[in-house]
Amino acid sequence: MNRILVTGGTGFIGSHTVVELIKAGYEIDILDNLYNSKYAALDKITQLTGHRPTFFMADLCDAAALERIFAKNHYDLVVHFAGLKAVAESVAEPLKYYDNNVVGTINLLKCMQKYGVKRIVFSSSATVYGQQPTARNQETMVTGVNLTNPYGETKHVIEEILKDVVDSDPEFSATILRYFNPVGNHPSGLLGEDPNDIPNNLMPIIMKVASGELSELKVYGADYPTRDGSGIRDYIHVVDLARGHVSAIFHMRPGVNIYNLGTGKGTSVFEMIAAFEQASGRKLPVKVVERRPGDLPEIYADPSKAEQELNWRANLTIADAMRDTLTYLNNRPKPLLAMLGRYTLNLNSTTSPSRMM
Ligand code: NAD
Ligand code: UFG
Numbered sequence: 001m002n003r004i005l006v007t008g009g010t011g012f013i014g015s016h017t018v019v020e021l022i023k024a025g026y027e028i029d030i031l032d033n034l035y036n037s038k039y040a041a042l043d044k045i046t047q048l049t050g051h052r053p054t055f056f057m058a059d060l061c062d063a064a065a066l067e068r069i070f071a072k073n074h075y076d077l078v079v080h081f082a083g084l085k086a087v088a089e090s091v092a093e094p095l096k097y098y099d100n101n102v103v104g105t106i107n108l109l110k111c112m113q114k115y116g117v118k119r120i121v122f123s124s125s126a127t128v129y130g131q132q133p134t135a136r137n138q139e140t141m142v143t144g145v146n147l148t149n150p151y152g153e154t155k156h157v158i159e160e161i162l163k164d165v166v167d168s169d170p171e172f173s174a175t176i177l178r179y180f181n182p183v184g185n186h187p188s189g190l191l192g193e194d195p196n197d198i199p200n201n202l203m204p205i206i207m208k209v210a211s212g213e214l215s216e217l218k219v220y221g222a223d224y225p226t227r228d229g230s231g232i233r234d235y236i237h238v239v240d241l242a243r244g245h246v247s248a249i250f251h252m253r254p255g256v257n258i259y260n261l262g263t264g265k266g267t268s269v270f271e272m273i274a275a276f277e278q279a280s281g282r283k284l285p286v287k288v289v290e291r292r293p294g295d296l297p298e299i300y301a302d303p304s305k306a307e308q309e310l311n312w313r314a315n316l317t318i319a320d321a322m323r324d325t326l327t328y329l330n331n332r333p334k335p336l337l338a339m340l341g342r343y344t345l346n347l348n349s350t351t352s353p354s355r356m357m
Contacts, residue, residue, distance in 0.1 A: 003027045003074065004249075005117075007060060007108065008081030009053065010037035012193040013123065013182055015045060016242040017079065019191070022049040024246045029073060031066075032082060033059040037194075044190040060104030063111075070111040077119040077252075078112060079245060080105065083154070087127075087294070088200055090151035101154035102161075109165055113172075121175045121248055124159055126234070126262070126299060127152035128178065135232070135266065135298040139178070139258045139305055148294035159258075166256045173255060175248050180234035180262030180301045182241050184321030189331035193238075202269065203235070203321075206276055207329060209284055217284055219269050221291035226298055230269035234262040234300035237316035237324075247312035262301025263314040272318070279322035 004021060008014040009030030015037070018028050022045070030042070030053045039055075046052040058065040060082055083101045084090070090097040105122075112120065128143040130152070144156035162174040183203040185192030193204050208214040222229040244261040267275075273284055307313045 002076060003029070004077050004079055005029050005031060005069075005073070005075045006053075006079045006081065007031045008037075008083065008123075009079075010034065010039065010041040010055075011081055012037075013179070013238060013241060014079075014081040015041045015191050016186060016238045017081070017245045018045050018053060019048050019186065020239070020242040020246050021079075021249075022051050022053070024250075026249075028053040029056065029069075029075070030054070031056045031058050031060075031069065033057065036084070041191065048186065048188060048190060060107055061100060063107045066107055066111045067114075070115040070117070074115070075117050077121065077249065078108065078117060079121045079249075080108060081123045083123065085151060086200055087149045087151050090149050090154075094150035097150045097154050098157075101151075102157055105158050105161065109161070113165075113169070118169075118171050119173045119175075119252060120162070121177065121245060121252075122158065122162060124176045124178045124258075125152070125155045126178050126180045126260070126301065128156045128159060129299065131296055132299075136264075136300055136302050137178075137260065138302040139260060163256050170254075173252060174257075175252055176256065176258040177244065177248060178258065178260050178301075179241060180236050180260070180299075182238045183235045183318075184237040184239065184316070184324045185328045186239060187320075187324045187327065189324070189327035192325070192328035192332075194332070202233075202272060203325065206272070206284065207325060210276070210280065210282075211329060211332075215285065217273065217286045218289045219273075219286055220289060220295060222270075222288045223291070224297040226268060228268050228270045231295055232266035232268045232298040232300065234265065235267050235272065235318060235321065236261060236263050236314050237321045239324075240314040240316050244306065244310070244312050244314075247306075247310040251310045253309075257309070259306040259310060260301040260303050261306060261312075261314075262303050264301055264303045266298055266300040267318055275318045275322050276325070279319060280326055 009018045010032040129137045130146050209217045226232050
């Protein structure tokens with residue numbers, strides 16, 4: 001199994017995974033429509049690995065374009081990241097999300113079937129768990145109940161489609177990876193999260209506040225039944241997440257197999273802010289506001305299945321993620337950052353140099 005098509009491979013998680021897959025010896029082609037990523041990611045991947053993946057600028061909703069790619073190229077496996085992921089936008093524009101994520105995946109699966117590509121690794125999300133009786137989510141829990149947004153529904157529906165496809169063809173295998181909250185970026189500072197739109201997620205917002213693009217960080221609720229009142233999530237360094245894909249491919253089994261990719265530890269919003277301040281040596285402007293509708297108090301992964309079956313576990317820390325985020329912020333060519341002065345790493349930071357790559 002050597003040649004892999006990576007959909008969404010210029011995006012945040014996709015680009016980091018492509019780097020790890022190339023380092024592991026795979027030959028990579030990327031398909032992306034650059035809706036939420038930049039062509040420059042290819043240059044960065046090339047710089048980091050010495051290999052330039054073949055790039056197809058194509059939309060998964062363009063069935064004819066997909067057909068042309070599959071007709072000319074044989075793949076052993078598809079890693080499927082491409083999708084829209086903005087929760088609030090999915091509430092405002094549900095059809096855009098069902099169309100892009102679900103129809104796009106169906107088009108991809110049809111081509112895979114037609115051209116005999118029998119393995120897929122799919123980017124799902126912890127969002128499919130919804131609210132569970134316990135904060136620690138296990139793969140065996142019932143999913144898809146009372147999901148609060150169309151984005152989450154698309155992930156659940158795609159998981160169900162994959163199960164049906166595998167049921168219909170015993171030679172077809174699907175590995176479903178449920179990501180918790182990816183943060184950080186490549187330690188070189190070359191690759192990172194650089195959304196084309198206004199972000200909703202905590203870490204890209206912290207970055208925008210740090211760079212002066214946003215005036216303050218709104219903490220959505222300090223009255224949750226958690227240790228400090230703010231929401232608790234399982235933040236996983238994107239490089240650990242990327243390596244989880246390499247392990248998932250290496251240990252791929254027949255049928256449908258589902259794994260949580262998370263650290264197993266929860267961190268609160270206030271703890272994330274403190275970690276950023278510790279790494280940078282600067283205070284972030286913060287304001288506590290009302291809870292964000294649909295947010296859960298606390299959710300984190302039970303990662304033991306991935307540890308046992310994929311021989312993978314997350315090794316990097318929140319401090320590592322903050323250090324790498326600062327490196328990335330300082331590397332970005334943003335005039336505003338230059339005006340504000342570059343962030344420096346706080347020498348008192350707890351980041352361990354041994355974790356540097
Ligand atoms: P991203 O937006 O950085 O990357 C997604 C990529 O897919 C982008 O490069 C985008 O241009 C491309 N794309 C979108 N629709 C496409 C289409 N129709 N055709 C071709 N390309 C298309 O997002 P990411 O954070 O790297 O997320 C990757 C995957 O992981 C997504 O499926 C997302 O839902 C899932 N996920 C992300 C998170 C998170 O917090 N980042 C959490 C759980 C799951
Ligand atoms: N938060 C703030 N202020 C912000 C943004 C977020 O206080 O400006 C808080 C949230 O209330 C929450 C925590 O930070 O307590 C994390 O919020 P994110 O939006 O970063 O992440 P979520 O856990 O809400 O959701 C994310 C993705 C989903 C994915 C889910 C998986 O957005 O797509 O992780 O667990 F499904």
